[in-house]
Amino acid sequence: MADGAFEETVREIVERFAALEGPLLPILHAVQDQLGYLPSACVAVIAKGLNLSRAEVQGVISFYPLFRVSPPGKRIITICRAEACQAMGGAALEAHAESALGIGFGETSADGEVTLEPIYCLGNCACAPSMTIDGVLHARVDAKRFDELMGR
Secondary structure, three states: OOHHHHHHHHHHHHHHHOOOOOOHHHHHHHHHHHHOOOOHHHHHHHHHHHOOOHHHHHHHHHHOOOOOOOOOOOEEEEEEOOHHHHHOOHHHHHHHHHHHHOOOOOEEOOOOOEEEEEEOOOOOHHHOOOEEEOOEEEOOOOHHHHHHHOOO
């Protein structure tokens, strides 16, 4: 997306949500949904549109772990790190995933194929440990099942 088109997209989103009470979070979510992440250049556009400082916008982005500031991979893998999943082998799954993918949490593979993200409860505690692949929930995942799901 060219810079002009990107800025216009962000401005349109700001205009669409600006009248809401507390519009910043809905705007950030909408921009990320549209662009896949929150490029640093969007901060100034959002700040200007809402009459906020860039620091206020950046502070919200950096506070919430679900906001991305770099492009995600083609596939997004989330692994639950909440207590139930941890109690059922989540730490072993995390270690295996990092090793198998060659990346840590919050990172994207060098080829841009996979992003690995933590999540803190998928609401699937009875079937722990759980993960998602591109938003699709998978339960009772161990190293072998992870490799199967990833096509390895």
